[in-house]
Amino acid sequence: MTFKHDIKRVGMxxxxxxxxxxxxxxxxxxLNFLNSGISVYGILDGYENLERYSPESPLIDGEHYLCLRRxxxxxIRNHKNIVLRTSRANPGKKITALDDLRDSxxxxxxxxxxxxxxxxxxxxxxxxxxxxxxxTANYLYRMQEAVPDVRRLAVVxxxxxxxxxxxxxxxxxxxxxxxxxxxxxxRNLGADARSTQVWYVLEIMGRKAGWLTYASGIAGEAxxxxxVEDFDADFDVRATAEEMVDLxxxxxxxxRRHGIICVAEGLADxxxxxxxxxxxxxxxxxxLGAAHVGKTLAEEMERVYVERTGRGVKVRHKQIGYxxxxxxxxxxxxxLGTQLGxxxxxxxxxxxxxxxxxxxEKQLExxxxxxxxxxxxxxxxxxxxxxxxxxxxxxxxRSLEYQKRVHPEPEC
Numbered sequence: 240m241t242f243k244h245d246i247k248r249v250g251m252x253x254x255x256x257x258x259x260x261x262x263x264x265x266x267x268x269x270l271n272f273l274n275s276g277i278s279v280y281g282i283l284d285g286y287e288n289l290e291r292y293s294p295e296s297p298l299i300d301g302e303h304y305l306c307l308r309r310x311x312x313x314x315i316r317n318h319k320n321i322v323l324r325t326s327r328a329n330p331g332k333k334i335t336a337l338d339d340l341r342d343s344x345x346x347x348x349x350x351x352x353x354x355x356x357x358x359x360x361x362x363x364x365x366x367x368x369x370x371x372x373x374x375t376a377n378y379l380y381r382m383q384e385a386v387p388d389v390r391r392l393a394v395v396x397x398x399x400x401x402x403x404x405x406x407x408x409x410x411x412x413x414x415x416x417x418x419x420x421x422x423x424x425x426r427n428l429g430a431d432a433r434s435t436q437v438w439y440v441l442e443i444m445g446r447k448a449g450w451l452t453y454a455s456g457i458a459g460e461a462x463x464x465x466x467v468e469d470f471d472a473d474f475d476v477r478a479t480a481e482e483m484v485d486l487x488x489x490x491x492x493x494x495r496r497h498g499i500i501c502v503a504e505g506l507a508d509x510x511x512x513x514x515x516x517x518x519x520x521x522x523x524x525x526x527l528g529a530a531h532v533g534k535t536l537a538e539e540m541e542r543v544y545v546e547r548t549g550r551g552v553k554v555r556h557k558q559i560g561y562x563x564x565x566x567x568x569x570x571x572x573x574x575l576g577t578q579l580g581x582x583x584x585x586x587x588x589x590x591x592x593x594x595x596x597x598x599x600e601k602q603l604e605x606x607x608x609x610x611x612x613x614x615x616x617x618x619x620x621x622x623x624x625x626x627x628x629x630x631x632x633x634x635x636x637r638s639l640e641y642q643k644r645v646h647p648e649p650e651c
Contacts, residue, residue, distance in 0.1 A: 241591050241592065241593075242363070242391075242393040242587070242591050242592065242593040243591070244362060244391050245362065246277055246363050246587060246588060247277060247362055248278045248279075248280060248360050248361050248363075249278070249279050249280070249361065249362065249363045249365060250280045250304075250356055250359065250361040250363070251268060251279060251280070251281055251282065251307075251323070251364075251365040251367070251583075252281075252282035252285055252323060252364075252365075252366060252367065253265070253285060253321055253324075253325045253367045253399075254285035254286055254325060254326065254327070254328070254366070254367070254368035254369075254371070254375070255285070255325060255327060255368040255369040255372050255399065255400075256325070256327075256369065256400075256401070256564055257321055257325060257564040257565050258399050258400065258401050258413030258414075258564060259319070259401075259412070259413040259416035259417060259564070259565065259566050259567065259569070259572055260316070260412045260413055260416065260568035260569075260572035260573050260575070260576035261321045261367070261399070261412075261576070262312075262315045262316055262318045262320075262321065262576075263316040263317075263412070263568065263572070263573045263576030263577045263580065264367055264399075264412065264576040264577070264579055264580040264583075265281070265312060265315075265321075265322060265367070265580065266312040266313070266315050266316050266577070266580065267316075267578070267579075267580030267581050268365055268397075268580035268581070268583045268584055269281070269307045269311075269580075270309065270312060270313075271580070271581055271583075271584035271588075273307075273308075273309060275584065275588055277588070278306065279306070279307040280305070280306060280307070280359055280361060281306075281307045281311075281322070281323045282303070282304050282323065283302070283303055283304055283305065283323055284303075284323075284324050284325065284326045284328075285324075285325050285326040285327070285328050285368075285372075286326065286328040286329065286330050286352060286375065287326040288304075288355075289328075289330065289352040289356075290328055290330040290348040290349075290351050290352055291351065292352070292355035292358070294358075298358060298359065304359070305323075316568075316573050316577065317567075317573060319565045319566070319567065320565065327371075329371050330349050330351070330352050330375060330378075331348070331374055331375045331378040332348075333346075333348075334346070334349070334378055335619070337385065338385075340378060340381055340382050340385035341385050341386060346382065346386070349375075349378055349379060349382055350386075350389070353379070353382070353389045353390055353392070356390060356392060357389075357390045361390075361392065362391075362392065362393065363392060363393035363394070363395070363587045364376070364379065364392055364393070364394050364395070365395055365397065365583045365587070366394065366397065367396075367397045367399050368396075368397075368399050369398075369399055369400040369402075370400070370405075370620075370621040370623075372396070372399075373398070373596065373610075373621050374614070374619065374620070374621060376395075376396040376610070377594070377614055377619070378619075379392065379394050380394040380593060380594040392593075393591075393592070394593050394594060395583050395587055395592060395593065395595055395596070396595070396596045396597070396610070397579045397582075397596070397597050398411050398597075399413065400413070400414075401413045401414050401416075401417040401444065401451060401563060402414075402444065402445050402446060402448055402450060402451055403448070403450035403451065403454075403624075404445075404447050404448035404450060404623050404624050404625070405621075405624060406612070406613050406622040406623075406624050407596055407608040407612060407613050408596075408598040408599065408608075409599075409600070410575065412572045412575045412576040412579060413564070413568070413572055413576075414451065414454070414572070415569050415571050415572055416563075416566045416567065416568045416569045416572045417444075417451060417455075417563035417564065417566055418451055418454040418455045418458060418563075419458065419566070419569055420562065420563050420566035420567070421443055421451065421455035421559050421563050422454075422455045422456075422457075422458035422459035423459070424441075424459070424559050425441060425456065425458075425459025425460070425499055425559075426459050426460065428441065428499060428557065429459065429460065429461075429497075429499050432497040432498065432499060435497075435553075436496045436497055437497060437553040437554070437555055438487060438497060438498050438499075438500070438537075438540070438553065438554045438555070439498075439499050439554070439555050439556070439557060440500045440502060440533045440534075440536050440540070440554060440555070440556045440557075441461075441499060441500070441501050441502070441556075441557055441558075441559055442502055442503075442504050442532060442533030442534075442556070442558045442559070443501055443502070443503060443504065443558075443559050443560075443563075444503075444559070444561075444563060444564075445466065445503040445504055445505050446505050447467065447508075447623045447625075448467065448468070448503075448505065448623060448624065448625045448626060449464070449466020449467060449468050449469075449503045449505070449625075449626055451563075452465070452466045452501050452502065452503040453466065453626060453632070453633075453636045455501060455559075456499075456501040456636065457636055457639060459499070459501075460639075461499045461500065461501045461640075462486070462490070462499050462500060462640065462641045463483070463486060463498070463499075463500045463501070463640050463641065464501045464502075464636055464640065465479070465500065465501070465502045465503065466502070466503035466505065466506065467503060467505045467506060467508070468626045468627075468628060468633070470509055472509075473509055473510065473511050474506045474507075474509035474510050474532070476510075476532075476535055476536055476539050477539060479536060479539075480539035480540045480542070480543045481543055483500060483536070484540055484543045484544050486498070486500075486641065487540070487552060488547075488548075489641075489643040490641060498641070502532055502533050502536060504530075504532065504560075506532045507529075507530035507532045510530060510532070531556075531558075533556045533557070533558060534556040536556075537555065537556040538554075540552070540554045541554050574603065575599065575603065578603045578605065579598075579599065581605075582597035582598075582599070582607075583597055585605060586607050590607060592607055594610045594611075595607040595608060595609055596609075596610065
């Protein structure tokens with residue numbers, strides 16, 4: 240959709256989990272808008288304060304938002320913390336169909352967000368976040384059709400997730416920084432495993448796909464990697480433990496009594512119903528880490544090993560999680576985040592777009608993807624990009640994992 244109204248004030252927010260290079264996005268977008276004579280309101284804490292807005296409880300400068308100046312966003316692109324802060328507040332949580340956007344009970348928090356923007360005179364929204372944040376951006380965009388009396392607002396979204404499972408973009412900012420950090424952890428624990436002759440099962444972040452587990456495992460030289468893409472049905476811990484003990488015994492035969500197995504936390508979502516996590520956060524999101532799939536697999540491996548050999552084996556477990564989200568941003572992620580920030584300005588000011596996600600292709604060339612290409616029109620859920628088993632990326636991981644020796648090692 241082309242947005243025809245004048246843009247004088249832009250609101251920008253970051254929502255969901257942190258990601259390295261977030262400030263590169265915020266800085267580049269802000270500087271470009273300021274250079275065009277457009278004011279930038281940095282909304283603090285995602286949607287948390289917006290969804291609570293009412294005329295009786297107005298937004299307060301410095302507490303709920305910042306009027307961003309050049310000095311606020313200069314030399315921050317490599318800072319680890321997010322200058323606008325973030326939260327998981329989800330004002331569109333009650334929306335399950337487009338008709339719900341007209342329902343005064345279901346759209347109340349979205350109406351509050353619009354009221355907050357109206358109070359600040361905001362003409363465009365730059366939304367930075369993951370799949371839930373993209374859904375919210377789409378609701379705000381669609382509300383202008385469903386509820387004619389809300390303020391006309393250009394809505395542009397920038398994709399963020401260290402999980403890298405976004406449709407419409409090949410690599411999301413922060414992914415490579417997180418993978419680099421996790422890979423260093425894997426290498427450190429690999430040295431510990433060799434020194435102490437033990438096995439590690441490392442549970443790595445990744446709610447729906449295995450990109451981070453696989454990238455970290457490849458760079459960290461893990462022995463085996465497992466994610467949701469490797470299972471056609473439920474994640475059967477016992478059957479997987481049997482397979483992993485086969486691996487342990489094969490390596491013992493080669494004189495290696497150690498190894499690193501990386502598993503994605505998203506496997507918790509494939510557990511049988513009676514084993515799936517029930518713990519949710521304050522916003523209703525299932526906490527997959529509470530299932531401790533890495534710990535469960537490690538303990539089952541120890542039991543299976545004893546049953547099959549009569550001997551014990553030490554299998555330690557560890558979660559590599561939140562520390563990856565605010566790792567030192569890599570040069571690539573800073574470049575990517577900066578270009579996406581520039582793209583937000585170009586999408587709104589030059590292309591006059593609304594209802595689009597900013598993306599890149601080839602050598603960071605900007606492109607703009609309509610929300611309709613990213614969101615299922617029936618369920619209104621965002622499409623998840625899994626690793627395809629036929630892809631070269633998947634085959635790369637498989638080719639580098641430990642292989643049981645079939646042929647004698649060839650002579651040089």
